[in-house]
Amino acid sequence: MDEAKIDQVIDKHHSKAGSLIQLLLDIQEESGWLSKEILERVSEKLQVPLGLVQQTATFYKAFRVVPKGQHVINVCNGTACHSRGAQHVLDKIGDLIGIKPGETNVNHSFSLESRNCLGHCALGPVVEIDGKAHSIITLDEVNDVIKKYE
Amino acid sequence: MAKIKSPEGLEKFRQELVAGLDPDMPSISVCTGSSCLAFGAGEVLAAFKAEVAKQGLEANVTTKAAGCPGFCERGPVVVIYPEEICYLQVRPEDVAEIVSTTIKEKKVVERLLYTDPSTGEVAIHEYDIPFYKNQKRLVINNNIKIDPRSIDDYIAVGGYSALQKVIEGMTQEEVIEEIDKSKLRGRSGSGFPVGFKWESCHKSSGGDPKYIICNCHEGDPGAFADRRLLEATPHTVLEGMIIGCYAIGSPMGYIFVGDEFPQTVENARQAIRQAEEYGFLGKNILGSGFDLTIEVYIDGGGYVLGESTALMASMEGRIGEPRTKYDHGTDRGLWAKPTVLNNLQSWANVPFIINNGAEAFRAIGTEESTGTRVFSLKGKVNNTGMVEVPMGMTFRELIYDVGGGIRGGRKFKALEAGGPMGGFIPESLLDTKIDYEEMDQVDLAMGPGLLVIDEDTCIVDMVKFFLTFLANESCGKCTPCREGLKQMLWIFDKITTGRGEVGDLELLEEIAAVQQEAALCALGQGAAGPLLTSLKHFREEFDAHIMEKRCPAGVCKELSQNKIYSQAR
Ligand SMILES: Cc1cc2nc3c(=O)[nH]c(=O)nc-3n(C[C@H](O)[C@H](O)[C@H](O)COP(=O)(O)O)c2cc1C
Ligand code: SF4
Ligand code: FES
Numbered sequence: 270m271d272e273a274k275i276d277q278v279i280d281k282h283h284s285k286a287g288s289l290i291q292l293l294l295d296i297q298e299e300s301g302w303l304s305k306e307i308l309e310r311v312s313e314k315l316q317v318p319l320g321l322v323q324q325t326a327t328f329y330k331a332f333r334v335v336p337k338g339q340h341v342i343n344v345c346n347g348t349a350c351h352s353r354g355a356q357h358v359l360d361k362i363g364d365l366i367g368i369k370p371g372e373t374n375v376n377h378s379f380s381l382e383s384r385n386c387l388g389h390c391a392l393g394p395v396v397e398i399d400g401k402a403h404s405i406i407t408l409d410e411v412n413d414v415i416k417k418y419e
Numbered sequence: 420m421a422k423i424k425s426p427e428g429l430e431k432f433r434q435e436l437v438a439g440l441d442p443d444m445p446s447i448s449v450c451t452g453s454s455c456l457a458f459g460a461g462e463v464l465a466a467f468k469a470e471v472a473k474q475g476l477e478a479n480v481t482t483k484a485a486g487c488p489g490f491c492e493r494g495p496v497v498v499i500y501p502e503e504i505c506y507l508q509v510r511p512e513d514v515a516e517i518v519s520t521t522i523k524e525k526k527v528v529e530r531l532l533y534t535d536p537s538t539g540e541v542a543i544h545e546y547d548i549p550f551y552k553n554q555k556r557l558v559i560n561n562n563i564k565i566d567p568r569s570i571d572d573y574i575a576v577g578g579y580s581a582l583q584k585v586i587e588g589m590t591q592e593e594v595i596e597e598i599d600k601s602k603l604r605g606r607s608g609s610g611f612p613v614g615f616k617w618e619s620c621h622k623s624s625g626g627d628p629k630y631i632i633c634n635c636h637e638g639d640p641g642a643f644a645d646r647r648l649l650e651a652t653p654h655t656v657l658e659g660m661i662i663g664c665y666a667i668g669s670p671m672g673y674i675f676v677g678d679e680f681p682q683t684v685e686n687a688r689q690a691i692r693q694a695e696e697y698g699f700l701g702k703n704i705l706g707s708g709f710d711l712t713i714e715v716y717i718d719g720g721g722y723v724l725g726e727s728t729a730l731m732a733s734m735e736g737r738i739g740e741p742r743t744k745y746d747h748g749t750d751r752g753l754w755a756k757p758t759v760l761n762n763l764q765s766w767a768n769v770p771f772i773i774n775n776g777a778e779a780f781r782a783i784g785t786e787e788s789t790g791t792r793v794f795s796l797k798g799k800v801n802n803t804g805m806v807e808v809p810m811g812m813t814f815r816e817l818i819y820d821v822g823g824g825i826r827g828g829r830k831f832k833a834l835e836a837g838g839p840m841g842g843f844i845p846e847s848l849l850d851t852k853i854d855y856e857e858m859d860q861v862d863l864a865m866g867p868g869l870l871v872i873d874e875d876t877c878i879v880d881m882v883k884f885f886l887t888f889l890a891n892e893s894c895g896k897c898t899p900c901r902e903g904l905k906q907m908l909w910i911f912d913k914i915t916t917g918r919g920e921v922g923d924l925e926l927l928e929e930i931a932a933v934q935q936e937a938a939l940c941a942l943g944q945g946a947a948g949p950l951l952t953s954l955k956h957f958r959e960e961f962d963a964h965i966m967e968k969r970c971p972a973g974v975c976k977e978l979s980q981n982k983i984y985s986q987a988r
Contacts, residue, residue, distance in 0.1 A: 287736035290719050294678070328738050329719025331678065348641030348835065348870045349797040351884050384679070386868070388491060388643035389454045390797035390804075402457035 270300040272310055279314045289317065289325055293332060302333040338373045338380035340418045342366075343397040347386030350393035358394045359383055361411045378419070422698030425706040426587040429579060436575045445480045445522050446500040447471075448563050449509075452487025452651055453682045455494035459510070463495045466514040474518055483572075486562035486651030489805035490550055493533070498545055498563050505545040506531035536801050537824060550802040553820040555783065555791050555809040557771050558764070562651040567686050570693040573654040579699060581773035585662050586705045589773075594666035595621060598769065600777035602789040606764035607634060607725075608837060608865040610788075610855040613765050620749040621667045623757035629669040630753045633660055634730065635676040635683075635763040638722035639838035640888050642868030644795040645763040647805050649676065650683040652767070653690035657713065659769030661699060664711050667759055672713040674763075675730060677720055687715050722839070722892035726940050727752075727760050729894065740894045741940035764793055764867070784810030788854040798835075798871035799826045808853065815849040818871055829873040833957070837864025839885045839892075840945030842952030843878065862952050864945070877974035878957045879964050883911040885949045893942065900943030903934045907950070915975040919965035924954060 278295045282288040293311065297303055303326050312319040326332045344350075344359045359370060363381060368374050370383035389395045392404035396414060403414050423429050449455075449464040467482045490496055493507035499521050506517065509531060520526050533542045535549065542548045545563070565572035573579070585594055599614025620629055633656060637645040649656055660672050678684050691713055694700040702710045716734055723729050724739045731753045733739035752758025768790055772780045781789045788810040794817075797803045801823030808817055814834055818824070825831050833843040841864040844851065848861050858865055872881065890904040907930055913919050931947030938944045954961065963969050970978035 285736075289736040290733060291717065291736075294717050294719070324738060325719075329721060329733075331718075331720035346640070347797075348838075348868065348881075348884070349803070351640075352798055352870070352872055352876045352881065385638065385640040386643050386795070386797075387453075387457075388647060388680070388795070389457060390492065390643075390795070392458070392492065397457065400457070402454075 270296065270304075270307060274299065275307060275310045276314065279311065284315060289315065289322070290329065293322075293326060297332060302336045304334075304336075335373055336377060338377045340378060340399055341380045341382065342415075343382045343384045343387065344370070345385075345387040345389065345393060345395045345397070346383045347390065347393075349386070349390035350395055353393045355394040357408060358396065358405050358411060361408055362396070362415065365411065365415055420696050422696070422701075423705065424698065426583040429574075429583050429705060433574050433577075433580070436571055440575060443501055446483060447480065447517075447522070448483045448485040448498045448500065450487055450494060450496040450563060451484040452491060452494070452647060453680050454491035455487065455496060456682065458494050460495035462511045463497065463509050463514065466511040467497075467518070470514050470518045471522075474523070476518070476522065480518075480522055483566050484568070486565060486567040487647055487805065488545070488551075488563035488651075489559060489647075489807075490548075490802070491647075491804045492802070496563070497531075500564070503544045503546065505533065505542070505548065507533055535823070549823060550804070550806075550821060553816070554807050556807045557783075557791050558655060558767050558793060559648065559652065559805065559807050565652075567651055567653055568689050570654060570690070570697060573652075577774070578654055578770075579658055581770035582658050582661055582699060583705070584773055585665060586707045586709075591621060591666045591668060594662060594773070597777050598666070598772060601772045601780040602777075602787065603765065603768055603772060603780065604788065604855060605762055606768070606792065606865075606867075607762035608867075609762075610865065613761060616749060616759055616761070617663065617667050619747065620669075620757045620759045623750050625750040625755075625757040628671055628756060629667055630756055630758040631660060631664055631667060631669045631672040632730070632734075632753065632758060632760045633672070633674045633763050633766050634725060634760055635674055636718055636725040636730065637763075637867060638677075638725050638892070639866055639868050640722075641797065641835070641838050641870050642795045642866060643680075644793045644805050644867040646676065646680050646683045647795070648767060648793055649674070649763055650680065650686050653687045654694070655770055656687075656763060656767050657690050657694055657699075659766035660713060661694075661704070661711060662769050662773060663759065663761075663766065664713075665704075665707075665709055669759070670710055670712065672711065673716045673734065674713065675716050675718055675734065678717045679720070684715060684717065691715065721894075722888070723894045723940070723942055726942060729940070730760065731758070740896045741942070743939060767793075785852065785854045787856060792853060792865070794867060794869045796822055796869050796871075798869075799829060799831075799873040799876070800824065800871045801826055810853050812853050813850045814844070814853065817853070817869070818849070822871065825871070825873055829875060832872050832874050832876060833878060833953075835870040835872065835881070835949065836868075837866035837948065838868050839889050840864060840941065840948050841866055842948045843881075843956060844952070845956045848956075862948065862955075864948065875972055875974075877970055877972035878953050878960050879911070879915060879970070880972075880974045882949050882953050883908070883915060886911060886946070889942065889946045893946075897937075897939040897943060899934045899937040900939070900946065903930045903938075903943070904946060906930055914961065914964050915970075916977045917964075917968045919968075921965070923965060924958070924961055928954065 282292045312322045346355045373380040497506040497509045603613045605611040729739040729741045793807045842862040895901045973979040
């Protein structure tokens with residue numbers, strides 16, 4: 270994301286320090302993640318110390334300070350899915366693509382997230398990939414589902 | 420659309436809308452709630468549109484992208500009006516048959532109907548299905564009838580008539596008194612009287628402007644009811660908030676919600692835009708001279724943000740850490756101005772109370788817990804989803820009558836209510852009523868999520884799950900919570916991997932006691948809820964892990980032989 274575009278979003282929020290979170294969310298929506306350059310620019314424009322901008326970007330769960338993979342795998346680990354073995358599904362997917370929840374693999378093809386209730390409880394454990402939900406009945410199905418996206 | 424300038428104008432507009440509708444015209448409602456969408460409702464809706472066109476029925480049949488009625492587990496849900504025939508798990512392949520058989524020949528497609536798993540009985544209509552029949556739906560009853568993205572749909576079923584009534588002839592004090600008389604209490608689980616909170620803020624001399632906030636954060640890992648409700652009927656929430664702002668004298672309201680459900684945010688934003696266009700928001704609302712702006716505030720994510728002081732800190736653009744409460748939010752809240760913070764469901768109940776009167780609301784529920792409650796019911800019950808039940812119903816009724824009993828004929832083990840800060844109860848306490856005081860007596864919290872677990876679920880593992888969640892979500896500001904949770908987890912790791920020793924449980928109880936006393940906010944203070952309640956009711960299961968190195972439910976990997984991943988679906 271180039272500087273002019275960042276500035277545009279900041280201006281939309283009237284360059285107010287109080288709108289730091291909303292403004293970072295807006296920028297992230299455009300750029301997918303918050304790079305060091307973005308954080309620096311925001312700090313400069315808003316006259317907010319870089320440390321505080323960084324703290325904000327790492328405190329709130331919605332922000333990403335590393336780029337997202339091409340496919341985002343959300344494994345629902347809400348209470349119901351957990352009670353039906355979501356942790357095993359999460360472990361298995363992690364093994365398959367070689368990353369832990371919250372991480373993105375080296376070639377940026379996948380990001381893996383452990384999520385709170387997605388609201389599809391009866392069909393749990395549920396794995397949502399790029400917004401499409403998959404109901405996992407046996408662990409073997411995990412391979413098939415992931416393969417579709419490889 | 421020109422702005423509606425008076426309550427009379429709104430009434431006239433509603434009558435015109437209703438007159439333009441033919442109640443006998445066939446209408447196909449396809450649920451487009453987040454869950455149904457994730458399982459293909461979008462394609463089903465498109466297929467209906469195409470099929471209706473193909474069969475040349477466009478002039479005689481309407482198709483509607485409707486709101487979530489709550490039976491998400493059997494989605495995509497389709498209801499055919501005027502007969503109210505309910506089809507479940509509809510696929511695009513079923514669409515042609517539904518149109519020719521049900522719409523044209525007025526016959527049902529048997530295989531898509533609900534069949535009771537215990538009796539084998541088939542239900543044709545929505546109202547015949549036990550899941551719906553045993554609910555009391557004041558807030559979510561119209562969801563499947565109307566398109567949540569259409570303000571006209573909402574107005575046609577009587578929406579905004581409470582606002583109309585207020586503007587037509589109720590003073591601020593009268594509105595507050597009505598809410599007070601209804602005994603509506605905080606639906607976050609706080610149980611705090613809503614009318615009292617409004618009055619304190621209304622009377623506060625803490626300066627202007629006053630703010631109101633709708634808390635739709637719902638960070639509980641086991642709940643989706645608040646966000647689904649906002650998604651399915653955003654205008655009900657807005658109407659409640661507008662009435663609240665009028666009563667309190669606040670020109671600015673916020674809906675605080677996460678963006679992990681994009682549909683929820685989109686529907687809320689669209690509802691605000693429409694309400695502005697119609698003159699229910701903005702300047703001089705319905706000619707009353709009252710001005711109001713409502714905005715959606717996207718929260719940055721994190722369980723602790725639901726806590727009032729953390730929420731306000733985050734809305735001010737700061738780090739969302741709780742602080743000690745020296746004053747009431749109603750005197751010094753957001754930007755240090757008087758603020759009313761209520762849960763989404765607290766706001767959503769307001770239109771019903773104004774429309775029908777406090778008496779009618781109080782007639783439902785118990786003496787001190789009035790009205791209904793919307794839960795997300797989940798876990799090992801036959802029917803899961805979003806349910807609205809009267810206060811005073813017992814949990815046994817909820818699980819067996821609404822929930823249809825335990826899945827696969829397994830044995831009930833425990834009910835968890837209130838999420839990470841809630842608690843577990845065993846079978847012997849299932850006759851506890853849904854009532855703030857009764858639940859408090861058995862250490863349950865009135866959160867939006869209810870989880871039913873059976874004998875295949877390990878209680879030790881579930882408690883560990885909640886503690887792991889809280890340890891990740893703790894803001895880290897105070898030691899009892901930050902370090903206490905870490906220590907607890909370390910002990911749980913030992914217990915679940917066969918290294919538990921005598922004295923572990925006592926040590927857990929000791930840490931819990933310190934947390935309850937010394938943590939700064941309710942997260943730390945309540946963190947031991949699931950632990951302490953399960954130690955009270957299921958201690959022998961902990962003992963089995965520690966003394967016999969055995970996980971009776973076969974969940975903890977290291978303590979189970981032949982662990983096969985099983986599913987009770
Ligand atoms: C850790 C924590 C999380 C909370 N999360 C929520 C939440 O997601 N939604 C909510 O309405 N209240 C939540 N609350 C309670 C709120 O702080 C506040 O009491 C509530 O919104 C008041 O609404 P009510 O009086 O209408 O119930 C939470 C409290 C704590 C301590
Ligand atoms: S109790 Fe926990 S969440 Fe609350 S302020 Fe302390 S560390 Fe933060
Ligand atoms: S999302 Fe369709 S029934 Fe809930």
